[in-house]
Amino acid sequence: MPPSLLTTPSEILEHVILLAVRDAPHGPPSVLRSLRLSCRTLNEALSVEHNPHLYLMLFLHSFDISSPNRHLPSPRLSVPALKQELKMRHIALQCIRRRDFNHPDLAAILATVYIMFLEDDGRNQGQVVWADLVGFLELLLHKRITQDASGENAWPLENEVNTLAVALLWFITSHCGLRQEAQLRQRIIDILSYYAYAGFRYPCFTEPETMFYLSDKIELAVSSHGVYPPPRPVSMTIEYFGVQTQFTLPPIAPFAILSQFARAEEFPLKVPPELPANRQEALSRGILLGPTKEDVDHFNTHCNTRLICSHSDDPQVNGYLKSRSHDADWSRSLVGTPPTISGYYIPGTLTGYWRGSSMTPFLDVYKSMMSSPEAPSALPFFGRFPLYVHFREYYCYSPTTPVPVERDGNAFFNAFMPQGCRSYKVENGIEFIGKNNSFRTTYVPLRRPQNSPQCSDVQDPSHSGEIRDVIIVGETEEPYASAWHGYKYVGRVRPSDGLIVLVREPAEDHTDQLGRALFRGYVISSCNFVGRWRSISVGEQPAEWESIFSMSKFAATP
Numbered sequence: 001m002p003p004s005l006l007t008t009p010s011e012i013l014e015h016v017i018l019l020a021v022r023d024a025p026h027g028p029p030s031v032l033r034s035l036r037l038s039c040r041t042l043n044e045a046l047s048v049e050h051n052p053h054l055y056l057m058l059f060l061h062s063f064d065i066s067s068p069n070r071h072l073p074s075p076r077l078s079v080p081a082l083k084q085e086l087k088m089r090h091i092a093l094q095c096i097r098r099r100d101f102n103h104p105d106l107a108a109i110l111a112t113v114y115i116m117f118l119e120d121d122g123r124n125q126g127q128v129v130w131a132d133l134v135g136f137l138e139l140l141l142h143k144r145i146t147q148d149a150s151g152e153n154a155w156p157l158e159n160e161v162n163t164l165a166v167a168l169l170w171f172i173t174s175h176c177g178l179r180q181e182a183q184l185r186q187r188i189i190d191i192l193s194y195y196a197y198a199g200f201r202y203p204c205f206t207e208p209e210t211m212f213y214l215s216d217k218i219e220l221a222v223s224s225h226g227v228y229p230p231p232r233p234v235s236m237t238i239e240y241f242g243v244q245t246q247f248t249l250p251p252i253a254p255f256a257i258l259s260q261f262a263r264a265e266e267f268p269l270k271v272p273p274e275l276p277a278n279r280q281e282a283l284s285r286g287i288l289l290g291p292t293k294e295d296v297d298h299f300n301t302h303c304n305t306r307l308i309c310s311h312s313d314d315p316q317v318n319g320y321l322k323s324r325s326h327d328a329d330w331s332r333s334l335v336g337t338p339p340t341i342s343g344y345y346i347p348g349t350l351t352g353y354w355r356g357s358s359m360t361p362f363l364d365v366y367k368s369m370m371s372s373p374e375a376p377s378a379l380p381f382f383g384r385f386p387l388y389v390h391f392r393e394y395y396c397y398s399p400t401t402p403v404p405v406e407r408d409g410n411a412f413f414n415a416f417m418p419q420g421c422r423s424y425k426v427e428n429g430i431e432f433i434g435k436n437n438s439f440r441t442t443y444v445p446l447r448r449p450q451n452s453p454q455c456s457d458v459q460d461p462s463h464s465g466e467i468r469d470v471i472i473v474g475e476t477e478e479p480y481a482s483a484w485h486g487y488k489y490v491g492r493v494r495p496s497d498g499l500i501v502l503v504r505e506p507a508e509d510h511t512d513q514l515g516r517a518l519f520r521g522y523v524i525s526s527c528n529f530v531g532r533w534r535s536i537s538v539g540e541q542p543a544e545w546e547s548i549f550s551m552s553k554f555a556a557t558p
Helices: 010-023 030-038 040-045 052-062 066-071 079-097 106-118 123-130 133-149 160-172 175-180 182-197 253-264 279-284 293-302 322-334 363-371 480-484 509-514
Strands: 221-223 226-228 235-240 243-248 352-359 385-397 422-426 429-433 440-443 467-475 487-493 500-506 517-524 528-535 546-554
Touching: 010 052, 052 079, 066 322, 079 106, 079 123, 079 133, 079 235, 106 123, 106 160, 106 235, 106 322, 133 160, 133 182, 160 182, 160 253, 175 182, 182 253, 243 322, 253 352, 253 517, 253 528, 253 546, 293 480, 352 528, 385 440, 385 480, 385 487, 385 546, 429 467, 467 500, 500 509, 500 528
Parallel strands: none
Antiparallel strands: 221 226, 235 243, 352 385, 352 546, 385 467, 422 429, 429 440, 467 487, 487 500, 500 517, 517 528, 528 546
């Protein structure tokens, strides 16, 4: 009998298919589909029942598996589950590539792609680029959000599709893409500005910001825009490795804010000609405070938002697989309640030097937005203002009792730190003492596991021990304090989702006029601290006026 495909051993057929996938790794393996459609015999020979190894190898050749291996129990990663996940991902990629905006389950398609980004170690992003996600999102956002804004009061909706589309736009943003979108840039800024600035309609938080524990009482406020915090889509059900899984939607605001900063940073601050050239010249002219030309140049060059796509060719970040930087984001999306705080906050994440900026909408525009249910036609804002902070983390390990959280309405406005609480540096950390000596406890620096990468303070949470609480302190150091004012920060990490709440106040008593401010936000992908800040002078909810901020981490002092 002459040789034919029907007489070819299955091992050789598998090898041929894998060679074809290796040469064209993106998109569905068309050679497999063609062979299975050729005849009943080959269809059966290449089925998962008769050749499970083939489907395991197809997944490993096409997608990243490190993150699922870390997070999921072994039974969830069976060969049938891998085959089903392979199918779901290829369906999602084809939907994106074909620009099927009317897909009946578009939200689940976008959720699948979102998870692929959280699990990316290089292969997943290659698949998404093949599908031309950028082109898909630019059209989708304009189509969907423009249609939404033509409805009630012209405010765009925070629904499942819009939320995931805005999040994915951030994940796929690259420096090259920003340079190429010149004609679209202003349209994208206009579309996302509502989500970024209107905190009274689009909170930055998965849970109400005034809650430290999920059991805390929620106090709702009422304004012309309805209740605050406003209702938002919380979760949806998707198929994930063959199992119907609850997927928690992230808030839309942090991703809109990141996208706003990435585009605003394409326009550097102008250097006023009257400024002194550097600090030495400023001092010689008797100028003790305020920026120099050198300070403005440093800000323009170094205080930029870090793009996820900038690491697309590097499978490791800070000594770990890239997907580890997304572990906290993965937990917020796919885990109910992890056993420890480190499930939502990777220990060591905030420790280090951070640089960035804040942007503030015009006061009259913001007050007009709050007083009227109608959306404004535009959201102008002030220029960016620099932020420089050196953060340090201190931990309460079991069985030590953490600093108590007062269960009253004022706790939030003090970053969940007790009123009258004092802190002192001690040999092994920081000691916190309550008012009238009501408590006394010591927090210590992060305990480093042995053989950890020395290039980063971020630690594998599986080696962190039982962390009961995280307190953050920070300060603006010289020369940035002389240029942009000196501040000090203190606050906590919320255990239920990793929200960071910090009080900022002037470092020097003679600068009290700068006021106290409350920063609230998340560290996205372990590299950008993003959220909103507001004045504490008025403790009303929602905030009468607030700014957005974005800071990025750098390994060492600049």
